[in-house]
Amino acid sequence: MNSIADLPPQARLYLRPIWFANSPVGLDGTTARIGNSLLWFQGYELTAMQGGTRVHRSAIPVEAFADTIASLPEPLQARANMLAANIAATRPPLTLGERTIRFDAPQVMGILNVTPDSFSDGGKHMGDPQAIADAGFAMSVAGVALVDVGGESTRPGADKVWEGDEIARVEPVIERLAASGVPVSIDTRKAAVMEAALAAGASVVNDVSALLHDPRSMDVVARAGCPVVLMHAPSTGDDPHEKRDGYADVVTEVFDWLEARIAACLAAGIGLDRIIVDPGLGFGKSVQDNLAIINNLALYQGLGAPLLLGASRKRMIGALSNEAAPDARLGGSIALAFRGMELGAQMLRVHDAPETVQAVRVWRGLRDAALSAV
Structure with missing residues (x-):
């Protein structure tokens, strides 16, 4: 399995919220929220696929997400940030x-x-x-x-x-x-x-x-x-x-x-x-x-x-x-x-x-x- 820094730019990334928290109270800076829902989580599972094969999977704490993603090739950084933004985006009524x-x-x-x-x-x-x-x-x-x-x-x-x-x-x-x-x-x-x-x-x-x-x-x-x-x-x-x-x-x-x-x-x-x-x-x-x-x-x-x-x-x-x-x-x-x-x-x-x-x-x-x- 490749490390995050070694992932090829043509790999395809996916993010899955993990480590759900009962409440964000007392967890400042360590949680993220799914849209405008009642769900907060403390980590992302990052998966990379290439040619139908999984080449990477790792868990990233929310507070370490930005620094971890910064080690990716630029196209993958953009996709990871886009996926995180989509997860957090308000779902309009x-x-x-x-x-x-x-x-x-x-x-x-x-x-x-x-x-x-x-x-x-x-x-x-x-x-x-x-x-x-x-x-x-x-x-x-x-x-x-x-x-x-x-x-x-x-x-x-x-x-x-x-x-x-x-x-x-x-x-x-x-x-x-x-x-x-x-x-x-x-x-x-x-x-x-x-x-x-x-x-x-x-x-x-x-x-x-x-x-x-x-x-x-x-x-x-x-x-x-x-x-x-x-x-x-x-x-x-x-x-x-x-x-x-x-x-x-x-x-x-x-x-x-x-x-x-x-x-x-x-x-x-x-x-x-x-x-x-x-x-x-x-x-x-x-x-x-x-x-x-x-x-x-x-x-x-x-x-x-x-x-x-x-x-x-x-x-x-x-x-x-x-x-x-x-x-x-x-x-x-x-x-x-x-x-x-x-x-x-x-x-x-x-x-x-x-x-x-x-x-x-x-x-x-x-x-x-x-x-x-x-």
Whole structure:
């Protein structure tokens, strides 16, 4: 393993916050903060990759960061300082009409599937937009910040849905929710569905292909000026789970992919203040890949955008708990949500809204108590 001073200029650097502190009180000059969150940490893990191989990894105390980075070649110094600045940067709130979503504490996005094969309800309300909207209203009352409405399943093996059918599913539900002041995101890969949903009152686009599946989607989002969730998936074709080769290093490869998508959005006129990133747990990733991403989740703070974690009812929970069925994965979902909050996730996309909101409130109480301790 190379020393920091010996790293070649063409190496690629990554920073991960480590050594989290219960409180910065009494630790002046030795902590840094993730954005405007309730999380402080005392060290960075610096990783250098070259040609898909890790060539360096070391831990750097916060107070020694500037001096340590000064020994790097100039291009690497610039990247290390940029990553540290991104980690510390304030995540601006999302202004969605009369509602504002702040990222000084984790927020919950509730999943509302308008599909016949939904994880959450098996499609029992299909054909009844009011009943589906009522489920969204219940999520809002429970405390979710955003209701994520989707009309096409992206689970492995799901059938593709024609955009006209997808619009017919989601439009009446979104209209009802938006008319009552509930903030709505549209979960879709199709530009025509995005347009119809935004016209019906949706405020955010959540695209599992990060605006790559449909060639018009980037322009739709840029013209609408709406926030967008960019999720990593290994394929932008009909099956977002398709992955022909394994990952050399899934954590850094997902980071690089999301960083490139952010750059593409910025070039198209979509500001960083309107971008949320999602590492895409379960999409073309093994259980070990998913575990690696979650354990290294804080590394994605280096992208400088709010981080969404979608771990709810994922296959990995079943794999780790005697093949528990999707509707029997609440405990695992809460465990992953709590772990995500501990590592800086600013938004949690979930099926079990009331239970997750409760977990967030307990987590917030713990953090507030730790920060006020003297």
